[in-house]
Amino acid sequence: MTAAISFRAATKVFGTGRDAVRAVDSVTLDIARGEIFGVIGYSGAGKSTLVRLVNALETVTSGEVIVGGQNITELREPELRKVRAGIGMIFQQFNLMSSRTVAGNVAYPLKVAGWSKQDRKRRVAELLDFVGIADKARTYPGKLSGGQKQRVGIARALATSPSILLADEATSALDPDTTQDVLTLLQRVNRELGITIVVITHEMDVVRSIAHRVAVMEQGAVIEHGAAYDVFASPRQRATQRFVATTLRDRPSPEVLERLRHRHPGRMITVSVREDVGTGVDVFAGLRTHGVDGAIVFGGITEIDERPFGSLTVELGGDDAAIEALIADLRQTTDVHDLGTAADPRDVPWSAAAEAPAPEDETTPAGVGPDGVRSGGVGLGGVSSGGDAGVTRPFGGAR
Protein backbone atom coordinates (compact mmCIF):
# COMPACT_ATOMS: atom_id res chain seq x y z
CA MET A 1 0.00 0.00 0.00
CA THR A 2 1.34 3.40 -0.90
CA ALA A 3 1.83 5.93 1.84
CA ALA A 4 -0.61 8.79 2.27
CA ILE A 5 2.27 11.25 2.33
CA SER A 6 5.92 10.68 1.41
CA PHE A 7 8.74 13.13 1.82
CA ARG A 8 11.82 12.35 -0.25
CA ALA A 9 14.83 14.39 0.85
CA ALA A 10 12.41 17.31 1.10
CA THR A 11 14.24 20.54 1.76
CA LYS A 12 12.93 24.06 2.15
CA VAL A 13 15.31 26.99 2.30
CA PHE A 14 14.06 30.48 3.11
CA GLY A 15 16.16 33.41 2.00
CA THR A 16 19.42 33.30 0.11
CA GLY A 17 23.12 33.58 0.76
CA ARG A 18 24.14 34.18 4.33
CA ASP A 19 20.58 34.78 5.47
CA ALA A 20 19.43 31.42 4.14
CA VAL A 21 17.64 29.26 6.68
CA ARG A 22 17.09 25.58 6.04
CA ALA A 23 13.65 25.36 7.62
CA VAL A 24 13.23 21.79 6.45
CA ASP A 25 16.44 19.90 5.93
CA SER A 26 16.42 16.79 3.79
CA VAL A 27 13.46 15.08 5.40
CA THR A 28 12.61 11.58 4.21
CA LEU A 29 9.51 10.22 5.84
CA ASP A 30 6.45 8.11 5.05
CA ILE A 31 3.10 8.72 6.64
CA ALA A 32 0.79 5.75 6.24
CA ARG A 33 -2.88 5.91 5.30
CA GLY A 34 -5.25 6.00 8.25
CA GLU A 35 -2.72 6.76 10.96
CA ILE A 36 -2.35 9.70 13.30
CA PHE A 37 1.18 10.90 12.77
CA GLY A 38 2.68 13.32 15.28
CA VAL A 39 5.47 15.74 14.45
CA ILE A 40 6.92 17.17 17.63
CA GLY A 41 9.57 19.82 18.00
CA TYR A 42 10.31 23.14 19.64
CA SER A 43 9.24 26.33 17.91
CA GLY A 44 11.51 27.04 14.97
CA ALA A 45 12.24 23.34 14.46
CA GLY A 46 10.63 23.48 11.01
CA LYS A 47 7.53 21.41 11.69
CA SER A 48 5.07 24.06 10.53
CA THR A 49 6.96 24.42 7.28
CA LEU A 50 7.10 20.64 6.87
CA VAL A 51 3.34 20.32 7.17
CA ARG A 52 2.82 23.16 4.69
CA LEU A 53 4.80 21.25 2.12
CA VAL A 54 2.01 18.67 2.15
CA ASN A 55 -0.64 21.04 0.82
CA ALA A 56 1.87 23.15 -1.07
CA LEU A 57 1.28 26.29 0.93
CA GLU A 58 5.06 26.14 0.79
CA THR A 59 6.92 24.45 -2.02
CA VAL A 60 10.13 22.48 -1.66
CA THR A 61 13.47 23.97 -2.63
CA SER A 62 14.69 20.48 -3.45
CA GLY A 63 13.49 16.93 -2.93
CA GLU A 64 9.97 15.63 -3.45
CA VAL A 65 6.64 15.48 -1.70
CA ILE A 66 4.22 12.76 -2.76
CA VAL A 67 0.63 12.99 -1.61
CA GLY A 68 -1.74 10.11 -2.29
CA GLY A 69 0.65 8.69 -4.87
CA GLN A 70 0.85 11.99 -6.75
CA ASN A 71 4.12 13.86 -6.88
CA ILE A 72 3.00 17.39 -6.09
CA THR A 73 6.45 18.87 -6.56
CA GLU A 74 5.92 19.32 -10.28
CA LEU A 75 2.36 20.59 -10.17
CA ARG A 76 1.33 24.09 -11.17
CA GLU A 77 -0.99 26.37 -9.22
CA PRO A 78 -4.36 25.25 -10.71
CA GLU A 79 -3.54 21.59 -10.07
CA LEU A 80 -2.21 22.39 -6.62
CA ARG A 81 -5.55 23.97 -5.80
CA LYS A 82 -7.20 20.62 -6.48
CA VAL A 83 -4.69 18.85 -4.24
CA ARG A 84 -5.34 21.40 -1.47
CA ALA A 85 -9.08 20.91 -1.75
CA GLY A 86 -8.50 17.24 -0.88
CA ILE A 87 -6.54 18.08 2.27
CA GLY A 88 -8.11 19.64 5.34
CA MET A 89 -6.15 21.93 7.62
CA ILE A 90 -6.74 23.33 11.09
CA PHE A 91 -4.71 26.01 12.81
CA GLN A 92 -3.53 27.18 16.21
CA GLN A 93 -5.41 30.47 15.88
CA PHE A 94 -8.36 28.72 14.16
CA ASN A 95 -8.26 31.23 11.27
CA LEU A 96 -12.01 31.51 10.97
CA MET A 97 -13.50 34.27 8.86
CA SER A 98 -14.96 36.76 11.33
CA SER A 99 -17.23 38.17 8.63
CA ARG A 100 -19.09 34.88 8.17
CA THR A 101 -21.25 32.87 10.53
CA VAL A 102 -20.23 29.42 11.72
CA ALA A 103 -22.33 27.90 8.93
CA GLY A 104 -20.81 30.37 6.45
CA ASN A 105 -17.31 29.35 7.43
CA VAL A 106 -18.04 25.66 7.07
CA ALA A 107 -19.79 26.26 3.74
CA TYR A 108 -16.86 28.22 2.29
CA PRO A 109 -14.75 25.27 1.07
CA LEU A 110 -17.92 23.75 -0.39
CA LYS A 111 -18.55 26.95 -2.32
CA VAL A 112 -14.98 26.83 -3.59
CA ALA A 113 -15.59 23.24 -4.65
CA GLY A 114 -18.71 24.29 -6.52
CA TRP A 115 -21.41 22.59 -4.45
CA SER A 116 -25.01 23.69 -4.95
CA LYS A 117 -26.68 25.75 -2.25
CA GLN A 118 -28.94 22.87 -1.23
CA ASP A 119 -26.09 20.37 -0.95
CA ARG A 120 -24.05 22.88 1.01
CA LYS A 121 -26.85 23.39 3.50
CA ARG A 122 -27.26 19.68 4.07
CA ARG A 123 -23.54 19.05 4.38
CA VAL A 124 -22.99 21.96 6.79
CA ALA A 125 -25.74 20.67 9.08
CA GLU A 126 -24.20 17.21 8.98
CA LEU A 127 -20.72 18.52 9.82
CA LEU A 128 -21.84 20.81 12.64
CA ASP A 129 -23.70 17.88 14.09
CA PHE A 130 -20.58 15.70 13.88
CA VAL A 131 -18.43 18.20 15.78
CA GLY A 132 -21.20 18.92 18.27
CA ILE A 133 -22.01 22.60 17.66
CA ALA A 134 -25.18 22.35 15.60
CA ASP A 135 -26.78 25.04 17.76
CA LYS A 136 -24.13 27.61 16.81
CA ALA A 137 -24.73 27.61 13.05
CA ARG A 138 -25.88 31.22 12.90
CA THR A 139 -23.40 32.58 15.42
CA TYR A 140 -20.36 34.62 14.38
CA PRO A 141 -16.95 33.24 15.42
CA GLY A 142 -16.27 36.29 17.59
CA LYS A 143 -18.86 35.00 20.05
CA LEU A 144 -17.42 31.48 20.39
CA SER A 145 -14.99 30.02 22.93
CA GLY A 146 -11.63 28.67 21.78
CA GLY A 147 -12.80 25.07 21.87
CA GLN A 148 -15.92 25.91 19.86
CA LYS A 149 -13.84 27.81 17.32
CA GLN A 150 -11.59 24.81 16.80
CA ARG A 151 -14.65 22.62 16.32
CA VAL A 152 -15.77 24.97 13.58
CA GLY A 153 -12.24 24.77 12.17
CA ILE A 154 -12.43 20.98 12.16
CA ALA A 155 -15.90 20.97 10.57
CA ARG A 156 -14.63 23.35 7.89
CA ALA A 157 -11.53 21.24 7.28
CA LEU A 158 -13.66 18.10 6.89
CA ALA A 159 -16.27 19.73 4.65
CA THR A 160 -15.06 18.36 1.33
CA SER A 161 -14.34 14.89 2.80
CA PRO A 162 -10.57 15.09 2.58
CA SER A 163 -8.42 12.00 3.00
CA ILE A 164 -5.81 13.92 4.99
CA LEU A 165 -6.19 16.37 7.85
CA LEU A 166 -3.28 18.61 8.85
CA ALA A 167 -3.39 19.96 12.39
CA ASP A 168 -0.92 22.79 12.95
CA GLU A 169 -0.61 23.30 16.72
CA ALA A 170 -4.38 22.86 16.79
CA THR A 171 -4.63 22.69 20.57
CA SER A 172 -1.83 25.03 21.58
CA ALA A 173 -4.17 27.96 22.17
CA LEU A 174 -6.62 25.91 24.23
CA ASP A 175 -6.82 25.16 27.94
CA PRO A 176 -6.07 21.58 29.08
CA ASP A 177 -9.71 20.43 29.34
CA THR A 178 -10.61 21.79 25.93
CA THR A 179 -7.42 20.31 24.52
CA GLN A 180 -8.59 16.86 25.57
CA ASP A 181 -12.02 17.43 23.99
CA VAL A 182 -10.47 18.48 20.70
CA LEU A 183 -8.01 15.58 20.75
CA THR A 184 -10.86 13.17 21.38
CA LEU A 185 -12.67 14.69 18.42
CA LEU A 186 -9.59 14.26 16.23
CA GLN A 187 -9.41 10.64 17.32
CA ARG A 188 -13.03 10.20 16.24
CA VAL A 189 -12.23 11.81 12.90
CA ASN A 190 -9.45 9.28 12.48
CA ARG A 191 -11.41 6.23 13.61
CA GLU A 192 -14.87 6.93 12.22
CA LEU A 193 -13.90 8.62 8.97
CA GLY A 194 -10.56 6.87 8.42
CA ILE A 195 -8.82 10.17 7.75
CA THR A 196 -5.03 10.32 7.98
CA ILE A 197 -4.10 13.02 10.47
CA VAL A 198 -0.77 14.82 10.74
CA VAL A 199 -0.49 16.56 14.10
CA ILE A 200 2.14 19.24 14.51
CA THR A 201 2.82 20.19 18.10
CA HIS A 202 5.33 21.21 20.70
CA GLU A 203 3.21 19.61 23.40
CA MET A 204 4.24 16.11 24.38
CA ASP A 205 0.80 15.41 25.85
CA VAL A 206 -0.82 15.82 22.44
CA VAL A 207 1.45 13.30 20.79
CA ARG A 208 1.29 11.01 23.79
CA SER A 209 -2.46 10.77 23.80
CA ILE A 210 -3.31 10.38 20.11
CA ALA A 211 -0.29 9.75 17.85
CA HIS A 212 0.36 6.26 16.56
CA ARG A 213 3.69 7.17 15.07
CA VAL A 214 5.86 10.18 15.66
CA ALA A 215 8.75 12.15 14.24
CA VAL A 216 10.88 14.43 16.39
CA MET A 217 12.19 17.50 14.58
CA GLU A 218 15.08 19.71 15.46
CA GLN A 219 16.66 22.40 13.28
CA GLY A 220 14.72 21.34 10.22
CA ALA A 221 15.68 17.69 10.41
CA VAL A 222 13.82 14.65 11.64
CA ILE A 223 16.16 13.36 14.34
CA GLU A 224 14.12 10.38 15.43
CA HIS A 225 10.95 8.69 14.23
CA GLY A 226 8.99 5.50 14.64
CA ALA A 227 6.08 4.13 16.65
CA ALA A 228 5.19 6.71 19.28
CA TYR A 229 5.60 4.17 22.05
CA ASP A 230 9.05 3.04 20.97
CA VAL A 231 10.34 6.55 20.39
CA PHE A 232 9.22 7.83 23.76
CA ALA A 233 9.79 4.68 25.83
CA SER A 234 13.43 4.61 24.80
CA PRO A 235 14.34 8.03 23.44
CA ARG A 236 17.78 8.19 21.85
CA GLN A 237 18.09 11.90 21.11
CA ARG A 238 18.32 14.55 23.75
CA ALA A 239 15.43 16.59 22.33
CA THR A 240 13.24 13.51 22.54
CA GLN A 241 14.33 12.90 26.10
CA ARG A 242 13.45 16.45 27.00
CA PHE A 243 9.98 16.02 25.52
CA VAL A 244 9.44 12.82 27.46
CA ALA A 245 10.52 14.60 30.62
CA THR A 246 7.83 17.25 30.09
CA THR A 247 5.02 14.74 30.07
CA LEU A 248 6.08 12.50 32.94
CA ARG A 249 8.55 13.28 35.66
CA ASP A 250 8.50 9.79 36.94
CA ARG A 251 12.18 9.60 37.88
CA PRO A 252 13.57 11.62 40.77
CA SER A 253 15.94 14.41 39.76
CA PRO A 254 19.21 14.55 41.74
CA GLU A 255 17.67 17.22 44.02
CA VAL A 256 14.56 15.16 44.63
CA LEU A 257 16.67 12.07 45.21
CA GLU A 258 18.65 13.96 47.82
CA ARG A 259 15.45 14.62 49.77
CA LEU A 260 14.24 11.07 49.24
CA ARG A 261 17.43 9.65 50.69
CA HIS A 262 16.84 11.77 53.76
CA ARG A 263 13.43 10.28 54.35
CA HIS A 264 14.24 6.83 53.01
CA PRO A 265 17.81 5.91 53.97
CA GLY A 266 17.41 2.29 52.83
CA ARG A 267 18.15 0.70 49.46
CA MET A 268 16.25 2.33 46.60
CA ILE A 269 15.69 1.13 43.07
CA THR A 270 13.86 2.58 40.09
CA VAL A 271 11.93 0.02 38.08
CA SER A 272 10.82 0.86 34.56
CA VAL A 273 7.19 0.18 33.75
CA ARG A 274 6.58 -0.75 30.12
CA GLU A 275 3.76 -2.33 28.24
CA ASP A 276 5.25 -5.80 28.27
CA VAL A 277 7.64 -5.69 31.22
CA GLY A 278 8.05 -4.55 34.78
CA THR A 279 4.44 -3.86 35.59
CA GLY A 280 3.51 -3.13 39.15
CA VAL A 281 2.47 -6.76 39.45
CA ASP A 282 6.05 -7.92 38.88
CA VAL A 283 7.37 -5.64 41.59
CA PHE A 284 4.85 -6.66 44.18
CA ALA A 285 5.06 -10.33 43.32
CA GLY A 286 8.85 -10.12 43.67
CA LEU A 287 8.60 -8.47 47.05
CA ARG A 288 6.34 -11.26 48.28
CA THR A 289 8.46 -14.07 46.87
CA HIS A 290 11.68 -12.78 48.36
CA GLY A 291 10.19 -11.62 51.64
CA VAL A 292 11.33 -8.04 51.11
CA ASP A 293 9.51 -4.96 52.39
CA GLY A 294 8.80 -2.34 49.76
CA ALA A 295 7.50 1.21 49.81
CA ILE A 296 6.86 3.22 46.69
CA VAL A 297 8.52 6.57 47.26
CA PHE A 298 8.36 8.16 43.82
CA GLY A 299 7.21 7.42 40.31
CA GLY A 300 4.50 7.76 37.75
CA ILE A 301 2.75 5.78 35.09
CA THR A 302 1.06 7.30 32.09
CA GLU A 303 0.05 6.19 28.63
CA ILE A 304 1.69 6.65 25.28
CA ASP A 305 -0.47 5.62 22.36
CA GLU A 306 -2.79 4.06 24.93
CA ARG A 307 -0.10 1.77 26.34
CA PRO A 308 1.36 2.05 29.87
CA PHE A 309 4.68 3.81 30.38
CA GLY A 310 6.57 5.09 33.41
CA SER A 311 8.59 3.96 36.38
CA LEU A 312 8.36 3.31 40.09
CA THR A 313 11.03 4.15 42.65
CA VAL A 314 10.84 1.76 45.57
CA GLU A 315 12.59 1.70 48.92
CA LEU A 316 13.44 -1.87 49.87
CA GLY A 317 13.86 -3.16 53.37
CA GLY A 318 14.96 -6.51 54.75
CA ASP A 319 17.70 -9.03 54.33
CA ASP A 320 20.49 -7.81 51.97
CA ALA A 321 20.78 -11.15 50.16
CA ALA A 322 17.04 -11.26 49.60
CA ILE A 323 17.13 -7.70 48.20
CA GLU A 324 19.96 -8.64 45.79
CA ALA A 325 18.00 -11.70 44.68
CA LEU A 326 14.89 -9.55 44.11
CA ILE A 327 16.84 -7.04 42.03
CA ALA A 328 18.37 -9.82 39.97
CA ASP A 329 14.89 -11.25 39.44
CA LEU A 330 13.43 -7.92 38.30
CA ARG A 331 16.36 -7.37 35.96
CA GLN A 332 15.21 -10.46 34.11
CA THR A 333 12.09 -8.66 32.99
CA THR A 334 12.73 -4.92 33.02
CA ASP A 335 15.21 -2.08 33.48
CA VAL A 336 16.21 -1.62 37.09
CA HIS A 337 18.34 1.28 38.25
CA ASP A 338 20.01 0.71 41.60
CA LEU A 339 20.11 3.98 43.52
CA GLY A 340 22.01 2.48 46.44
CA THR A 341 21.41 3.62 50.00
CA ALA A 342 21.83 6.91 51.79
CA ALA A 343 25.09 5.63 53.22
CA ASP A 344 26.28 4.23 49.91
CA PRO A 345 24.56 6.28 47.16
CA ARG A 346 24.83 5.55 43.47
CA ASP A 347 24.47 8.14 40.75
CA VAL A 348 21.31 8.23 38.74
CA PRO A 349 22.09 7.58 35.11
CA TRP A 350 19.46 10.04 33.90
CA SER A 351 21.02 13.01 35.67
CA ALA A 352 23.53 13.19 32.80
CA ALA A 353 20.84 14.55 30.53
CA ALA A 354 19.93 17.20 33.02
CA GLU A 355 23.49 18.39 33.34
CA ALA A 356 24.17 18.41 29.62
CA PRO A 357 24.38 21.88 28.11
CA ALA A 358 21.21 23.33 26.67
CA PRO A 359 20.92 22.94 22.90
CA GLU A 360 21.83 25.87 20.71
CA ASP A 361 19.24 28.27 19.41
CA GLU A 362 16.78 26.10 17.51
CA THR A 363 16.36 28.48 14.64
CA THR A 364 19.99 28.37 13.54
CA PRO A 365 20.69 25.46 11.26
CA ALA A 366 24.25 25.06 12.57
CA GLY A 367 25.24 21.84 14.24
CA VAL A 368 23.28 19.53 12.01
CA GLY A 369 25.21 16.85 10.23
CA PRO A 370 24.67 16.01 6.59
CA ASP A 371 22.29 13.26 7.55
CA GLY A 372 20.48 15.64 9.86
CA VAL A 373 21.18 13.58 12.94
CA ARG A 374 22.68 15.38 15.87
CA SER A 375 25.54 13.71 17.51
CA GLY A 376 25.99 13.29 21.23
CA GLY A 377 22.76 12.01 22.70
CA VAL A 378 22.74 10.72 26.23
CA GLY A 379 23.28 7.19 27.43
CA LEU A 380 20.99 4.35 28.05
CA GLY A 381 17.33 5.02 28.61
CA GLY A 382 18.12 8.22 30.44
CA VAL A 383 15.19 10.50 30.90
CA SER A 384 15.99 14.11 31.47
CA SER A 385 14.58 15.35 34.71
CA GLY A 386 16.23 18.72 34.81
CA GLY A 387 14.84 21.43 36.96
CA ASP A 388 13.28 23.35 34.05
CA ALA A 389 9.59 23.99 33.50
CA GLY A 390 7.08 21.57 34.92
CA VAL A 391 6.43 20.16 38.31
CA THR A 392 7.32 16.93 39.94
CA ARG A 393 4.21 14.86 39.98
CA PRO A 394 4.60 11.56 41.76
CA PHE A 395 1.92 9.46 40.08
CA GLY A 396 0.61 12.68 38.62
CA GLY A 397 0.65 11.32 35.12
CA ALA A 398 -1.33 8.22 35.92
CA ARG A 399 -4.71 8.10 34.25
Added chain:
Amino acid sequence: MNRDWSELTPILVESIRETLYMVSITIGVGGFLGLVFGVLLYATRKGNLLENAFVFAILNVAVNIVRPIPFIIFITAVGPLTLATIGTTIGNDAVIFAMSIMAAFVTARIVEQNLVATDPGVIEAARAMGASRLRIIVTVLIPEALAPLILGYTFLLIGIIDMSALAGYVGGGGLGNFAIVYGYQRFNWEVTFVTVIVIIGIVQLAQVLGNWLARKALHR
Protein backbone atom coordinates in the same frame (compact mmCIF):
# COMPACT_ATOMS: atom_id res chain seq x y z
CA MET B 1 -31.58 89.37 5.10
CA ASN B 2 -35.03 88.22 4.10
CA ARG B 3 -34.72 90.02 0.77
CA ASP B 4 -31.53 88.06 0.03
CA TRP B 5 -32.71 84.62 1.01
CA SER B 6 -35.78 84.49 -1.17
CA GLU B 7 -33.31 84.91 -4.01
CA LEU B 8 -30.48 82.84 -2.55
CA THR B 9 -32.37 79.75 -1.42
CA PRO B 10 -32.88 78.28 -4.90
CA ILE B 11 -29.19 78.90 -5.62
CA LEU B 12 -28.20 77.22 -2.34
CA VAL B 13 -30.38 74.22 -3.14
CA GLU B 14 -28.84 74.01 -6.61
CA SER B 15 -25.35 74.26 -5.03
CA ILE B 16 -26.13 71.43 -2.64
CA ARG B 17 -27.34 69.37 -5.58
CA GLU B 18 -24.14 70.10 -7.49
CA THR B 19 -21.93 69.23 -4.54
CA LEU B 20 -23.75 65.95 -3.98
CA TYR B 21 -23.47 65.20 -7.69
CA MET B 22 -19.71 65.85 -7.80
CA VAL B 23 -19.10 63.96 -4.57
CA SER B 24 -21.15 60.92 -5.49
CA ILE B 25 -19.61 60.50 -8.95
CA THR B 26 -16.14 60.93 -7.46
CA ILE B 27 -16.66 58.45 -4.67
CA GLY B 28 -18.08 55.98 -7.18
CA VAL B 29 -15.35 56.27 -9.82
CA GLY B 30 -12.40 57.30 -7.64
CA GLY B 31 -13.46 54.99 -4.83
CA PHE B 32 -13.68 52.00 -7.13
CA LEU B 33 -10.34 52.72 -8.82
CA GLY B 34 -8.86 53.28 -5.39
CA LEU B 35 -10.16 49.93 -4.22
CA VAL B 36 -8.50 48.23 -7.19
CA PHE B 37 -5.23 50.13 -6.68
CA GLY B 38 -5.32 49.55 -2.94
CA VAL B 39 -5.92 45.83 -3.30
CA LEU B 40 -3.09 45.66 -5.83
CA LEU B 41 -0.79 47.63 -3.54
CA TYR B 42 -1.54 45.20 -0.73
CA ALA B 43 -1.49 42.02 -2.79
CA THR B 44 1.66 42.74 -4.79
CA ARG B 45 3.66 43.48 -1.66
CA LYS B 46 6.38 40.99 -0.85
CA GLY B 47 5.02 37.74 0.55
CA ASN B 48 1.40 38.45 -0.38
CA LEU B 49 -1.02 36.78 -2.78
CA LEU B 50 0.06 38.45 -6.02
CA GLU B 51 3.63 39.30 -5.05
CA ASN B 52 5.06 41.46 -7.85
CA ALA B 53 7.84 43.90 -7.05
CA PHE B 54 7.44 45.81 -10.33
CA VAL B 55 3.71 46.53 -10.04
CA PHE B 56 4.10 47.34 -6.37
CA ALA B 57 6.93 49.82 -7.00
CA ILE B 58 5.01 51.62 -9.77
CA LEU B 59 1.83 51.94 -7.73
CA ASN B 60 3.66 52.89 -4.59
CA VAL B 61 5.61 55.68 -6.30
CA ALA B 62 2.51 56.93 -8.15
CA VAL B 63 0.56 57.17 -4.92
CA ASN B 64 3.40 58.90 -3.15
CA ILE B 65 3.75 61.45 -5.96
CA VAL B 66 0.07 62.29 -6.47
CA ARG B 67 -1.18 62.29 -2.90
CA PRO B 68 0.79 65.23 -1.49
CA ILE B 69 -0.04 67.64 -4.37
CA PRO B 70 -2.40 70.33 -3.09
CA PHE B 71 -5.68 69.79 -4.90
CA ILE B 72 -5.98 73.32 -6.24
CA ILE B 73 -2.65 72.85 -8.04
CA PHE B 74 -3.57 69.31 -9.08
CA ILE B 75 -6.70 70.50 -10.91
CA THR B 76 -4.59 72.68 -13.18
CA ALA B 77 -1.70 70.21 -13.39
CA VAL B 78 -3.94 67.48 -14.83
CA GLY B 79 -5.48 70.02 -17.19
CA PRO B 80 -4.03 68.52 -20.39
CA LEU B 81 -5.22 65.07 -19.39
CA THR B 82 -8.65 66.45 -18.49
CA LEU B 83 -8.86 68.19 -21.85
CA ALA B 84 -7.85 65.03 -23.70
CA THR B 85 -10.35 62.89 -21.82
CA ILE B 86 -13.51 64.97 -21.44
CA GLY B 87 -12.84 67.82 -23.86
CA THR B 88 -12.79 70.76 -21.43
CA THR B 89 -10.83 71.99 -18.44
CA ILE B 90 -13.63 74.02 -16.90
CA GLY B 91 -16.88 73.22 -15.20
CA ASN B 92 -18.12 70.56 -12.84
CA ASP B 93 -17.17 67.62 -15.04
CA ALA B 94 -13.57 68.77 -15.28
CA VAL B 95 -13.45 69.02 -11.51
CA ILE B 96 -15.01 65.57 -11.16
CA PHE B 97 -12.31 64.17 -13.41
CA ALA B 98 -9.52 65.67 -11.34
CA MET B 99 -11.21 64.70 -8.08
CA SER B 100 -11.65 61.09 -9.20
CA ILE B 101 -7.97 60.73 -9.99
CA MET B 102 -6.91 62.28 -6.70
CA ALA B 103 -9.51 60.21 -4.81
CA ALA B 104 -8.27 57.02 -6.47
CA PHE B 105 -4.74 57.54 -5.17
CA VAL B 106 -5.83 58.65 -1.73
CA THR B 107 -8.19 55.68 -1.50
CA ALA B 108 -5.46 53.30 -2.65
CA ARG B 109 -3.47 54.11 0.47
CA ILE B 110 -6.48 53.96 2.77
CA VAL B 111 -7.54 50.59 1.36
CA GLU B 112 -4.01 49.19 1.54
CA GLN B 113 -3.61 50.25 5.16
CA ASN B 114 -6.88 48.61 6.14
CA LEU B 115 -6.09 45.38 4.31
CA VAL B 116 -2.71 45.07 5.99
CA ALA B 117 -4.53 44.58 9.28
CA THR B 118 -6.30 41.46 7.92
CA ASP B 119 -5.23 38.28 9.68
CA PRO B 120 -2.86 36.49 7.26
CA GLY B 121 -3.93 33.21 8.87
CA VAL B 122 -7.41 33.59 7.41
CA ILE B 123 -5.92 34.11 3.94
CA GLU B 124 -3.77 31.03 4.45
CA ALA B 125 -6.80 29.00 5.52
CA ALA B 126 -8.61 30.01 2.32
CA ARG B 127 -5.57 29.01 0.27
CA ALA B 128 -5.47 25.69 2.08
CA MET B 129 -9.08 25.13 0.98
CA GLY B 130 -8.04 25.45 -2.63
CA ALA B 131 -9.50 28.90 -3.31
CA SER B 132 -7.96 30.89 -6.16
CA ARG B 133 -6.18 34.16 -5.46
CA LEU B 134 -8.86 36.29 -7.06
CA ARG B 135 -11.57 34.47 -5.12
CA ILE B 136 -9.67 35.00 -1.89
CA ILE B 137 -9.37 38.73 -2.57
CA VAL B 138 -13.05 39.15 -3.36
CA THR B 139 -14.62 36.69 -0.90
CA VAL B 140 -12.21 36.73 2.04
CA LEU B 141 -9.85 39.70 2.04
CA ILE B 142 -12.38 42.46 1.37
CA PRO B 143 -15.22 41.04 3.52
CA GLU B 144 -12.81 40.52 6.43
CA ALA B 145 -11.67 44.16 6.21
CA LEU B 146 -15.13 45.55 5.49
CA ALA B 147 -15.69 47.45 8.73
CA PRO B 148 -12.44 49.44 8.62
CA LEU B 149 -12.93 49.91 4.86
CA ILE B 150 -16.32 51.50 5.47
CA LEU B 151 -14.75 53.88 7.96
CA GLY B 152 -11.96 54.57 5.47
CA TYR B 153 -14.48 55.43 2.77
CA THR B 154 -16.36 57.67 5.18
CA PHE B 155 -13.11 59.51 5.79
CA LEU B 156 -12.59 59.69 2.04
CA LEU B 157 -16.10 61.04 1.47
CA ILE B 158 -15.38 63.95 3.76
CA GLY B 159 -12.10 64.57 1.95
CA ILE B 160 -13.97 64.68 -1.36
CA ILE B 161 -16.48 67.19 -0.01
CA ASP B 162 -13.46 69.24 0.96
CA MET B 163 -11.97 68.96 -2.55
CA SER B 164 -15.28 69.79 -4.22
CA ALA B 165 -15.28 73.18 -2.54
CA LEU B 166 -12.55 74.24 -4.94
CA ALA B 167 -14.68 73.63 -8.03
CA GLY B 168 -15.51 77.33 -8.32
CA TYR B 169 -11.93 78.14 -9.28
CA VAL B 170 -12.27 76.39 -12.61
CA GLY B 171 -15.82 77.40 -13.38
CA GLY B 172 -17.59 74.71 -11.44
CA GLY B 173 -20.36 75.15 -8.90
CA GLY B 174 -21.30 73.57 -5.64
CA LEU B 175 -21.30 74.77 -2.06
CA GLY B 176 -17.73 76.04 -2.08
CA ASN B 177 -18.44 78.27 -5.05
CA PHE B 178 -21.68 79.43 -3.40
CA ALA B 179 -19.88 80.44 -0.22
CA ILE B 180 -17.19 82.34 -2.12
CA VAL B 181 -19.36 84.06 -4.71
CA TYR B 182 -22.41 84.92 -2.60
CA GLY B 183 -20.73 85.10 0.77
CA TYR B 184 -17.10 86.15 0.64
CA GLN B 185 -17.18 88.31 -2.46
CA ARG B 186 -20.35 90.15 -1.36
CA PHE B 187 -19.22 90.57 2.25
CA ASN B 188 -22.23 88.49 3.29
CA TRP B 189 -21.09 86.55 6.36
CA GLU B 190 -24.51 85.08 6.81
CA VAL B 191 -24.27 83.17 3.53
CA THR B 192 -20.87 81.84 4.51
CA PHE B 193 -22.17 80.66 7.88
CA VAL B 194 -25.23 79.03 6.38
CA THR B 195 -23.01 77.19 3.89
CA VAL B 196 -20.73 76.04 6.70
CA ILE B 197 -23.72 74.71 8.62
CA VAL B 198 -25.04 72.88 5.57
CA ILE B 199 -21.63 71.26 4.99
CA ILE B 200 -21.34 70.30 8.66
CA GLY B 201 -24.77 68.73 8.36
CA ILE B 202 -23.77 66.69 5.30
CA VAL B 203 -20.51 65.55 6.92
CA GLN B 204 -22.24 64.59 10.16
CA LEU B 205 -24.82 62.61 8.27
CA ALA B 206 -22.10 60.79 6.33
CA GLN B 207 -20.14 60.02 9.49
CA VAL B 208 -23.15 58.71 11.39
CA LEU B 209 -24.11 56.53 8.44
CA GLY B 210 -20.53 55.27 8.07
CA ASN B 211 -20.22 54.43 11.76
CA TRP B 212 -23.53 52.62 11.70
CA LEU B 213 -22.61 50.54 8.65
CA ALA B 214 -19.17 49.73 10.06
CA ARG B 215 -20.72 48.53 13.29
CA LYS B 216 -23.10 46.32 11.33
CA ALA B 217 -20.19 44.88 9.37
CA LEU B 218 -18.24 44.10 12.51
CA HIS B 219 -19.60 40.87 13.90
CA ARG B 220 -18.18 41.01 17.39
